[in-house]
Amino acid sequence: MKAAGIIVEYNPFHNGHFYHLQETKKHSNAEVIVAVMSGYFLQRGEPALVDKWTRTKMALQNGADIVVELPYAFATQKAEIFAGGAVSILDSLFVSELVFGSEEGKIDPFLNTVTLLDDQRAEYDSLVKEYIHKGHSYPKSTSLAFQELKGTNHCADLSQPNNILGYHYVKAIHDQNSSIKPETVLRTKAGYHDAEFSDASIASATSIRKKLLFEKEPIGSVESYLPERSFIHLKHFIKQYQFLHGWNRLFPYLKYRLLTAGRQELSAVYEAEEGLENRLVECVRTAASFEEFMEHVKTKRYTWTRLQRLCVHVLTNARKSDMSPALETGKASYIKLLGMSKSGQEYLGTIKKRSRLPIISNQNQYEDPFIQLDRKAADCYALGFPEHFRKEWLQKEYTTSPIRYDEINRKFQ
Amino acid sequence: MKAAGIIVEYNPFHNGHFYHLQETKKHSNAEVIVAVMSGYFLQRGEPALVDKWTRTKMALQNGADIVVELPYAFATQKAEIFAGGAVSILDSLFVSELVFGSEEGKIDPFLNTVTLLDDQRAEYDSLVKEYIHKGHSYPKSTSLAFQELKGTNHCADLSQPNNILGYHYVKAIHDQNSSIKPETVLRTKAGYHDAEFSDASIASATSIRKKLLFEKEPIGSVESYLPERSFIHLKHFIKQYQFLHGWNRLFPYLKYRLLTAGRQELSAVYEAEEGLENRLVECVRTAASFEEFMEHVKTKRYTWTRLQRLCVHVLTNARKSDMSPALETGKASYIKLLGMSKSGQEYLGTIKKRSRLPIISNQNQYEDPFIQLDRKAADCYALGFPEHFRKEWLQKEYTTSPIRYDEINRKFQ
Structure with a gap:
């Protein structure tokens, strides 16, 4: 079959x-x-x-x-x-x-993209870092780096969300393989x-x-x-x-966890990096809804999605040590x-x-x-x-x- | 004044x-x-x-x-x-x-009790251990040990809750001093x-x-x-x-915490001893109310109060390391x-x-x-x-x- x-x-x-x-x-x-x-x-x-x-x-x-x-x-x-x-x-x-x-709708541009990035990985990585350093978000930086690298090759447009996936x-x-x-x-x-x-x-x-x-x-x-x-x-x-179901149904638990976890336990959570978790703690006390909370937390540096994922990991208490095998073997x-x-x-x-x-x-x-x-x-x-x-x-x-x-x-x- | x-x-x-x-x-x-x-x-x-x-x-x-x-x-x-x-x-x-x-209503029996237990501390402690070993709760054991020790001295009746305090x-x-x-x-x-x-x-x-x-x-x-x-x-x-206010208002948070904390974080909680915290986890999933939960958790070995206090510490995430100074200086x-x-x-x-x-x-x-x-x-x-x-x-x-x-x-x- x-x-x-x-x-x-x-x-x-x-x-x-x-x-x-x-x-x-x-x-x-x-x-x-x-x-x-x-x-x-x-x-x-x-x-x-x-x-x-x-x-x-x-x-x-x-x-x-x-x-x-x-x-x-x-x-x-x-x-x-x-x-x-x-x-x-x-x-x-x-x-x-x-x-x-x-x-994109056609497969060849994707295959071209993978081949290109496979061949020029180091150059791409350093370009991404450069753009992040200039203050762009991670997805934006990858997209800009790619544009620069591909030149005239017909590649998938990686500024489009489904093309990225x-x-x-x-x-x-x-x-x-x-x-x-x-x-x-x-x-x-x-x-x-x-x-x-x-x-x-x-x-x-x-x-x-x-x-x-x-x-x-x-x-x-x-x-x-x-x-x-x-x-x-x-x-x-x-x-x-x-x-x-939606975030507002779980917001009381997230709030509870952020207010009682303490720095040590929070920093052990997966994707809690660069003190982002402390920012969550600071903003959660006065927020009446999850939307309002996210509006307070949001900065140019981090995408809404990145922050929401961190919130999920705080909620489920998924720690770096729990998640690392996923990163290792993929x-x-x-x-x-x-x-x-x-x-x-x-x-x-x-x-x-x-x-x-x-x-x-x-x-x-x-x-x-x-x-x-x-x-x-x-x-x-x-x-x-x-x-x-x-x-x-x-x-x-x-x-x-x-x-x-x-x-x-x-x-x- | x-x-x-x-x-x-x-x-x-x-x-x-x-x-x-x-x-x-x-x-x-x-x-x-x-x-x-x-x-x-x-x-x-x-x-x-x-x-x-x-x-x-x-x-x-x-x-x-x-x-x-x-x-x-x-x-x-x-x-x-x-x-x-x-x-x-x-x-x-x-x-x-x-x-x-x-x-008791009179102060002398309390003063006598303190003097007695101060003089014969080691003997008292070993009697308490003996009674605990026989399966009595901690308060019951202290009371029995004391009865045995005081003999005919006029001491406060330490089976009464306000006398204990x-x-x-x-x-x-x-x-x-x-x-x-x-x-x-x-x-x-x-x-x-x-x-x-x-x-x-x-x-x-x-x-x-x-x-x-x-x-x-x-x-x-x-x-x-x-x-x-x-x-x-x-x-x-x-x-x-x-x-x-009452426990049922906080039960959802306790439940959430018990189900997501994991063994390591739970065992770090103050008064989480002898695997008692795992017993809480086992009983919490199916309990519809805090009362029902406590009925499932309760054993002869632990007083209701002892278990409720552990629940409070789990809820507030008060860890052994947070509380130990209270024990040291008193x-x-x-x-x-x-x-x-x-x-x-x-x-x-x-x-x-x-x-x-x-x-x-x-x-x-x-x-x-x-x-x-x-x-x-x-x-x-x-x-x-x-x-x-x-x-x-x-x-x-x-x-x-x-x-x-x-x-x-x-x-x-």
Whole structure:
């Protein structure tokens, strides 16, 4: 059986994601689509709007065959580490292609970019440092350094967010000597960070979250941007739990931790560098909301995303010593199965014995330093639920089996 | 001016406390009563029902002239350390007498007890160990050891909770070579731990809290047990903040901390011994309330109070390394002024320059390792307030000046 891989967050699953899944099938001719999905906390340093089990259902009903979790240690990370973890999982699951969405839309510029940067790494690094020294943010500096280096080569435009991720996917495949073939599809209409709706049926996840979380619009206002079988899950979640998850649900815990941790414990947190953690402590006392807090914390030097990720690590108490193995190997050490279709199940049967990494259905049966981080992340996420659901959610991580979906009869089993 | 000292918690201030204040004035003939009061967390390991500023007002309106705070490092401690800290503060404020309530009611049995235990310390310690080894709790073991040792001497009955505290006050005076003269008044009617009301006007603070917090009785149900000027403050607090403080308000934070701290950080917490902290972690996930949690945690080996105190230290993240100075010297290093009457102010003017310890009116002006613990305790207490009051309360510790009371015209200034 031929499998293609995708790397996703589905926060929440919208029409653009559906298009990406369809294009992946078309491009790859694969019988099985494997999605590596972030769990409870996302790359930009935010809790997911709805839980990972709900998002898994959205994915399975819309064409994914296998959904596995990107461990916390890779999920809430800059693009390089995020990509490395995800690619190592897809590699271990023997997908033949990785298909990602990009502003570029063609694969050659990515391959050119990787080759270029591989050949001229030292020069690139020193240029990046130079730009950071001039006061630019890290992403801006990498982009400027690259512009300078590439000259007239046709390379991917690394100022575009999906191109950056795509570049790191291709680079990870290259660095890990993986046989996966990278492919890309053009992202249409809605830019990654677009906060406004640009079309009647396609909108970015960011703009959908903004409408629901900050503008407090009713759920119906986003209906046209989600496939029906995604919208129903979102609606069901809101009806059942009477909330949508977001930073403000966890802000009391972050505040508590920042005010009681003390300098020593805070400086041990992953990504707590250059006294940034002390800045968080100073700003948190008087902030009435997470947004207000971030506005106080923000400086030109650090991106919003960088600061939010630090906040997640403070919240989950992910320490440098916990995270360093992720940086050393750059690869995942297990694969946590969240859900599968019948085809997915069949495919897993054919590769399970060959897989380099253990495939875990019940995480109680497996111990790993990164699993502990996943649990802490799950516990923090659970504590953000309304009080009478917390007990239930604090146990969900230990009691939920992978979701099974019968794609022929279109029902969960 | 002659001053007498008392050591109190006022959680909340009731008729028994009023009686104690009156008796102290009568016994000592003092012009000024100095009360050393616990702050936000109490000896039994609980947050105070109402904040320390409200309790200071209750005290001043009912006859106390100076209210100073017992620092966190002494307040949430076993009797020995609690007493040592409080006595060191009273000694530094030059009170001539310390008057405490006891079941015994006469001072000689306490003096006899201190002398006896001073002479036969080694024998006593080995007896206590023996009883602990036999499976008795620490307080029970000390009581049994003492019974065995005293023979026919007339000593204080150390199975009674107020006698235990009283014994430690007298012992601290003795150990610190203080010139304070200890005195005691008989506690009437309501036992320290009595959970039921035993009289029409006298009830223990425990029974009052039980009625309000667990039986959810209306505030009017305890009116007859509180002096009017205490009841009004309690009523006002409830009206203003729509809650009374208690462990359940802080349980989400305790839960969060226990689930994310990890073994290393938890074992660094003060009083985390013999793996007790791991027991807390195991029990916390499924507990729906603090009461339920404690029921799961409780074993014969540890008293409820011992476990609650550990929970407070986990919550405030008070580490062994933070607390050890309190154990080494056994004495306070500053005096935090919470409130004073006109007489109290006059008295402070006469002794301020002689005081061995700095008397602090605004804690921003003073740095001390124990002040940091007081701040963490204040922050945790503040986070238990309903959300829209948290910002205000997170700043109160830094912005509130000592309360001034004009006892002649009976009004606050």
